[in-house]
Amino acid sequence: MSNVPFYKPHSNEIELFEHAYSNQLPLLIKGPTGCGKTRFVAHMAAKLNRPLYTVACHDDLTAADLVGRHLIGDGRTYWSDGPLSRAVREGGICYLDEVVEARKDTTVVLHPLSDDRRILPIERTGEILQAPPEFMLVVSYNPGYQNFLKGMKPSTRQRFVSLRFDFPESALEQEILIGETGADAMLAKRLVNLANALRALKEHDLEEAASTRLLVYAATLIGSGFDPVDACRAAMVETLTDDVETADALMEIVHASFGR
Numbered sequence: 001m002s003n004v005p006f007y008k009p010h011s012n013e014i015e016l017f018e019h020a021y022s023n024q025l026p027l028l029i030k031g032p033t034g035c036g037k038t039r040f041v042a043h044m045a046a047k048l049n050r051p052l053y054t055v056a057c058h059d060d061l062t063a064a065d066l067v068g069r070h071l072i073g074d075g076r077t078y079w080s081d082g083p084l085s086r087a088v089r090e091g092g093i094c095y096l097d098e099v100v101e102a103r104k105d106t107t108v109v110l111h112p113l114s115d116d117r118r119i120l121p122i123e124r125t126g127e128i129l130q131a132p133p134e135f136m137l138v139v140s141y142n143p144g145y146q147n148f149l150k151g152m153k154p155s156t157r158q159r160f161v162s163l164r165f166d167f168p169e170s171a172l173e174q175e176i177l178i179g180e181t182g183a184d185a186m187l188a189k190r191l192v193n194l195a196n197a198l199r200a201l202k203e204h205d206l207e208e209a210a211s212t213r214l215l216v217y218a219a220t221l222i223g224s225g226f227d228p229v230d231a232c233r234a235a236m237v238e239t240l241t242d243d244v245e246t247a248d249a250l251m252e253i254v255h256a257s258f259g260r
């Protein structure tokens with residue numbers, strides 16, 4: 001299992017994923033940026049030994065981008081499957097990242113596939129693909145305020161089993177840092193304490209809190225010999241805010257944790 005990406009579970013999400021998979025239920029994962037959603041899906045796909053097709057959704061994404069289209073080559077037209085059709089044919093896992101970004105008419109192609117019919121009609125070719133038991137649909141999004149108005153149609157949402165991710169509690173986040181970057185326990189502890197102090201700063205309205213991803217970046221820079229305070233500035237503070245005053249306030253917390 002050495003090719004299974006490292007993943008430390010928060011709770012019983014691995015078990016939930018396995019149950020959803022074996023019962024052919026689609027899964028929705030929501031949580032802030034950098035909390036492990038993508039890593040979790042990659043881990044589970046490798047663990048279950050299924051090919052993974054990931055689509056980063058955006059507001060220009062059309063149904064054809066998912067399902068496929070006719071292409072022209074060698075003087076003839078031929079059909080080219082999109083990632084969703086390929087995953088259905090191969091019995092793979094199709095992972096739609098930031099699914100709320102996709103247009104509502106795009107997400108509608110997911111409907112017959114994500115309820116008990118488990119079919120993908122390909123209008124252009126007249127084919128109707130029946131998903132094999134190994135096929136699984138997973139979607140994720142970040143319910144931060146920027147998506148507040150977008151959301152997902154209830155008729156789409158209610159086809160999924162849902163899982164909420166949040167930043168891991170301190171001991172777990174330390175283990176993630178150690179496992180991911182080889183940081184020593186002392187450094188992991190300091191970085192997690194720093195992140196918690198930054199996360200507690202409610203009065204500076206940062207768009208998003210410091211994520212586990214940023215802690216991984218900071219630990220990586222420090223691990224390769226870069227100065228810890230400068231690493232925290234580069235990997236965390238300047239990534240979190242453009243506002244100079246806010247950055248200064250955040251740097252005070254960094255100095256308190258890593259003071260030189």
Ligand SMILES: Nc1ncnc2c1ncn2[C@@H]1O[C@H](COP(=O)(O)OP(=O)(O)OP(=O)(O)O)[C@@H](O)[C@H]1O
Nearest residue numbers: 006007008033034035036037038039180212213216
């Ligand atoms: N539970 C975990 N186990 C192992 N690594 C983790 C875990 N959680 C977070 N990480 C680390 O944090 C990084 C970011 O996680 P990931 O890319 O999965 O975030 P995400 O939730 O998909 O974020 P986004 O919404 O921005 O796509 C990973 O590359 C990994 O280094």
Ligand SMILES: [Mg+2]
Nearest residue numbers: 037038039097
């Ligand atoms: Mg992701």
